[in-house]
Amino acid sequence: MWLKFEPRAEPSRLMTYLSPLLAVGLMFLSGLLLFWVLGKDPIEGFRVFFLYPMRDAYSIAELFLKATPLMLCAVGLSVGFKANVWNIGAEGQLLIGALAGGWVALRFEHSTSPFLLPAMILAGAVGGMLWAAIPAFLRTRFNANEILTSLMLVYVAELVVSWLVHGPWKDPDGFNFPQTKVFSAAATLPLMLAGTRVNIALLFALGALVAGWVFMNRSFLGYQMKVAGQAENAGRYAGFSARRSVWFGMLAGGAMAGIAGIAEVSGPVGQITEHISPGYGFAAMIVAFVGRLSPIGILFSSLLMAVLYVGGEQAQQYLSLPSSISKVFQGMLLFFLLGSDVFINFRPRFVRRRK
Amino acid sequence: MGLDFLSSILFATVVAGTPLIIVAVGELVTEKAGVLNLGAEGIMCVGAVAAFAVAHHTHNPLLGILAGMVAGMAMSLLFGISALTLMANQVASGLALSIFGVGFSAFVGKPYESVALASVPLVPIPLLHKIPVLGPALFNQQGLVYFSWVLLGAVAWFLYRTKAGLILRAVGESPVSAHSIGYGVVRIRYQAVLFGGAMAGIGGAFMSVFYTPMWVEGMVAGRGWIALSLVVFATWRPLRVMIGAYLFGGCMIMQMFVQGSGAKVSIPAQFLSALPYLATILVLVLISRNRGTIRLNSPASLGQTFLPDA
Numbered sequence: 325m326w327l328k329f330e331p332r333a334e335p336s337r338l339m340t341y342l343s344p345l346l347a348v349g350l351m352f353l354s355g356l357l358l359f360w361v362l363g364k365d366p367i368e369g370f371r372v373f374f375l376y377p378m379r380d381a382y383s384i385a386e387l388f389l390k391a392t393p394l395m396l397c398a399v400g401l402s403v404g405f406k407a408n409v410w411n412i413g414a415e416g417q418l419l420i421g422a423l424a425g426g427w428v429a430l431r432f433e434h435s436t437s438p439f440l441l442p443a444m445i446l447a448g449a450v451g452g453m454l455w456a457a458i459p460a461f462l463r464t465r466f467n468a469n470e471i472l473t474s475l476m477l478v479y480v481a482e483l484v485v486s487w488l489v490h491g492p493w494k495d496p497d498g499f500n501f502p503q504t505k506v507f508s509a510a511a512t513l514p515l516m517l518a519g520t521r522v523n524i525a526l527l528f529a530l531g532a533l534v535a536g537w538v539f540m541n542r543s544f545l546g547y548q549m550k551v552a553g554q555a556e557n558a559g560r561y562a563g564f565s566a567r568r569s570v571w572f573g574m575l576a577g578g579a580m581a582g583i584a585g586i587a588e589v590s591g592p593v594g595q596i597t598e599h600i601s602p603g604y605g606f607a608a609m610i611v612a613f614v615g616r617l618s619p620i621g622i623l624f625s626s627l628l629m630a631v632l633y634v635g636g637e638q639a640q641q642y643l644s645l646p647s648s649i650s651k652v653f654q655g656m657l658l659f660f661l662l663g664s665d666v667f668i669n670f671r672p673r674f675v676r677r678r679k
Numbered sequence: 680m681g682l683d684f685l686s687s688i689l690f691a692t693v694v695a696g697t698p699l700i701i702v703a704v705g706e707l708v709t710e711k712a713g714v715l716n717l718g719a720e721g722i723m724c725v726g727a728v729a730a731f732a733v734a735h736h737t738h739n740p741l742l743g744i745l746a747g748m749v750a751g752m753a754m755s756l757l758f759g760i761s762a763l764t765l766m767a768n769q770v771a772s773g774l775a776l777s778i779f780g781v782g783f784s785a786f787v788g789k790p791y792e793s794v795a796l797a798s799v800p801l802v803p804i805p806l807l808h809k810i811p812v813l814g815p816a817l818f819n820q821q822g823l824v825y826f827s828w829v830l831l832g833a834v835a836w837f838l839y840r841t842k843a844g845l846i847l848r849a850v851g852e853s854p855v856s857a858h859s860i861g862y863g864v865v866r867i868r869y870q871a872v873l874f875g876g877a878m879a880g881i882g883g884a885f886m887s888v889f890y891t892p893m894w895v896e897g898m899v900a901g902r903g904w905i906a907l908s909l910v911v912f913a914t915w916r917p918l919r920v921m922i923g924a925y926l927f928g929g930c931m932i933m934q935m936f937v938q939g940s941g942a943k944v945s946i947p948a949q950f951l952s953a954l955p956y957l958a959t960i961l962v963l964v965l966i967s968r969n970r971g972t973i974r975l976n977s978p979a980s981l982g983q984t985f986l987p988d989a
Contacts, residue, residue: 329766331986410770462960466968471717471770472908473963476956479901487949606778613771646789648896651782655721658775659757662767670766 329670339667344614344621346667347660348628354656364643372642373649377634385520389592390630392522393418393584393601395529395622397608399536400580402617404573406540407549408556411574413459413474414581415605416481417452421582422589423485424451426504426596429511429589430493436510444511444586445528452582453575455481460574464567470574478605486598493596503597513591525587532580533619540619545572581605602633603651610658629654682812688936689816693824694890696921696928698723698882700827702906703913703920704834705878710910711838712871713851713980717773718758719879720903721780726751726883728788731894734887735791740799743888744823744881751880752873754780759872763865766984777903785896796892821889823881828921830878835917847871851978854985864985879903901956908959912966914976923962930955 352374359369377383397414404411411417425448432440458477462468489502498505513523540546545568552559552569560566584604589596611629615621636650702719709716729750734743754776762772799821807818838844847867850857854864886902887894905927913919934951967973 412774458960462964466964467970467973468960468963468967469911472904472911473960475904476901476908476959479956480953483949483953487947490949491947609774610778646786648782648785648789651778652786655775655779655782658771659761659779662761662772662775663765665767666765 326675328673328675329666330673332669332671335668340616343664343668344616344625344661346664347614347657350660350664351653351657354660355653358649358652359643362645364645369639369643372638373635373653374631376638376642377631382520383634385517385522386634387627387630388526389520389522390633391626392525392529393588393604394608394611394626394629396525396532396580396584396587397577397605398611398615398622398626399529399532399619400577401608402612402615402619402622403536403539403546403549403576405553405612406617407553407569407573409570409573410471411456411459411474411577412471412609413456413476413478413605414577414608415601415603416474416478417455417578417581418585418588418601418605419478419481419485420455420585421448421452421578422585422596422600423488424448424454424582425586426507426589429507430504433505433508433511435508438510440510441513441590444590445583448582448586449579450582452578452580452585454578456574456578456581460571463570463574470570474574485596485600489596489598495595504595506595507590511590512594513587521592523587523591525583525591528583528587530623532583533623536622537619549573581608607633607654610654610661613658614661628657632657686812686816688932689812690820691932692925692928693817693820694928695931696924696926697821697824697827698885698890698902699906699909699924699927700921701823701830701885702879702882702903703909703924704827704830704917705875705882706906707910707913707915707917707920708834708838708847708878709871709875710915710981711851711978712847712868713854713978713983713985714762714868714872715769715773715982716755716758716762716776716872716875717770717907718754718776718780718903719875719906720899720901721777721783722751722754722876722879723780723883723886723899723903724784725754725780725787726880727887727899728784728791728883728894729880730884731788731791731796731887731892735794735796738797740888744884747880747884747888748877749880751876751878751883753876754880755872755876758876759869762984763868763872766986769982769984781899788894788896791894792896794893796888798892799889821885823885823889826881831917831921838917848978851980854980854983858985858987865987868985879906882906905955905959908963911973911977912962914966914972915978916976926962927955927958930958 356366356370360366377387401411401414425444428444428447455477459470459474462473463470489504493504495503495505513525516522516524548564549569552564588600593600607629611622611625615625632650632653636647639645639649640647706719726747730743730747733746734740758772758776761767762769801819802822804818808814846862850864850867858864886899909920909923912923933954
């Protein structure tokens with residue numbers, strides 16, 4: 325017997341939605357296996373990693389806190405991904421957004437103006453867009469591959485952050501730690517729920533999901549980008565500008581990542597350090613794919629990804645495993661999703677192997 | 680600047696360029712078969728940690744290289760299953776491999792972070808290493824440096840002087856034609872992917888066992904991605920990979936240049952560290968701006984999924 329994939333006449337809608345669930349199921353199974361291989365009780369490991377992050381109201385609030393930057397980045401990236409614009413540098417755009425918004429906070433550290441926060445967020449979005457504009461410009465003007473250039477800029481952004489917090493922006497009273505001054509109260513995002521760390525950035529993220537949905541499903545440019553992504557030639561013959569898709573896809577990703585960055589430093593982090601983001605920009609790509617590039621999907625997949633992040637912290641605390649186990653699960657999830665997606669376009673069939 | 684200094688700069692450039700050559704040549708073969716594997720970074724990380732662990736436990740750097748190679752092949756097999764058998768998007772599959780590899784290596788490598796490895800002695804080539812300046816720089820090197828040169832020659836010969844190489848290129852240019860005259864496109868692509876994985880694994884092994892020699896999370900630092908860019912820079916020609924790799928190697932040790940030149944300029948270390956990444960962007964722009972160059976030289980089916988029964 326031999327497993328064969330036969331093309332379907334039409335992509336299966338059912339499998340489009342089932343495939344992420346199948347991928348999550350496979351991830352759970354391999355999680356059990358992984359804990360067993362590591363010499364831990366698989367059931368206990370599963371409980372600590374996947375269920376502890378949801379054990380009480382505070383934990384669930386933490387999930388929303390972690391899901392916020394993921395949602396923002398993922399919805400921005402999904403716009404580009406739909407048009408096959410591969411911005412994989414959201415992490416760098418997030419960092420530059422944090423720097424741009426953070427600069428406003430530090431420059432006007434004594435300000436108590438209600439316009440300070442909006443100015444910071446605007447600066448964050450602009451910072452992220454500027455960083456994303458570099459690969460967009462290089463792609464449209466010089467045909468340079470945006471995958472490689474946007475990724476290279478992540479490393480550059482990390483080094484810029486490192487330089488600023490070790491040098492010009494270092495807090496003079498900070499005992500020589502590589503970090504800036506803590507942002508003033510006026511430059512800190514207000515909390516949404518007392519007793520938790522969830523701040524109003526969650527509302528921006530939810531707003532971004534709505535905006536993303538409207539753009540993709542109700543605007544002409546969104547439609548053009550979808551066509552360009554699904555049938556490049558059709559888009560070209562219809563006269564849709566590929567250049568505009570690249571620019572818009574990149575800038576949308578950059579703006580959202582920039583807002584995610586400033587929301588982190590004026591929220592849970594509270595200052596600029598070298599550890600603003602535990603790879604949110606990269607995890608957001610997985611969030612976007614698992615969420616089927618749709619805002620509603622991204623809402624759920626960002627919460628799932630938040631579970632993986634918090635689960636890693638729990639595993640470190642209760643199972644004494646390195647917290648990087650989160651990234652192992654993230655990678656597995658994307659692999660399982662890509663694998664499961666075969667069922668969308670193909671029907672599995674067992675055939676007798678020809679001799 | 681003394682001649683000794685020049686020689687040591689040359690030596691360091693060659694060492695820094697070597698993992699790039701090995702990884703880029705592997706990726707070049709993969710891409711020549713029409714497969715874009717963006718997972719090189721992840722494969723390097725896993726190769727590095729596997730090699731380090733084995734070299735640490737067995738005290739044998741050669742077994743370390745072997746382990747890196749096997750780990751690299753295992754990783755690329757994952758990519759193959761996803762992108763070739765299950766026909767998933769190659770870009771997404773490669774990204775998945777990179778994310779997984781970086782995370783997996785950090786996870787597995789945690790216990791090894793505080794361990795040091797004895798440095799591996801250099802291998803002088805008789806007579807040649809006595810040439811002034813060039814001798815100590817080029818012919819008293821790590822064994823893998825010589826390997827990278829042999830590899831370059833062998834791959835150039837394989838691709839352009841053997842029938843198997845011709846078939847591999849045919850698969851990359853037009854998988855449908857190759858399939859229709861009876862070549863197993865998916866099988867050949869698997870072989871190319873595994874070769875690329877093996878080389879990326881060895882490149883990672885070089886980093887952790889010979890170059891530093893130690894394991895720290897993040898030590899691969901984008902070299903896998905730079906190697907991918909090198910393939911574009913080389914316009915898919917093996918010997919040009921070498922020029923590019925040493926150019927980048929030079930960029931990576933720029934710090935040494937600055938210190939050695941005795942210049943009194945104070946440039947933040949981060950700027951010098953950013954140079955290889957900025958240089959990568961620059962060369963991508965310079966090569967890609969001529970659309971014709973890219974279109975003429977890149978394998979025609981690069982990145983496109985092949986459906987066996989279509």
